Amino acid sequence: MAYITAARIEGFGLRDRIAAVLKDLAERRERYNVYRTTVRELSSLSNRELADLGMHYSQIKRIAYDAAYGAK
Numbered sequence: 001m002a003y004i005t006a007a008r009i010e011g012f013g014l015r016d017r018i019a020a021v022l023k024d025l026a027e028r029r030e031r032y033n034v035y036r037t038t039v040r041e042l043s044s045l046s047n048r049e050l051a052d053l054g055m056h057y058s059q060i061k062r063i064a065y066d067a068a069y070g071a072k
Helices: 014-043 047-052 057-069
Strands: none
Touching: 014 057, 047 057
């Protein structure tokens, strides 16, 4: 004898998928804002100020990337 169970699996509906996509987009935008702000603030420093922090101008984008997306 075969039995059929009608169970709704949460998290797979269209509404749930749309919510997940919107949440992902919001997180990506926030990370990009952190990256952009970090680049802008570090770029405003002079070479002397960067040297005092142990940084070089050429490292700004890498440092900002690590701040926003995490070091790999």
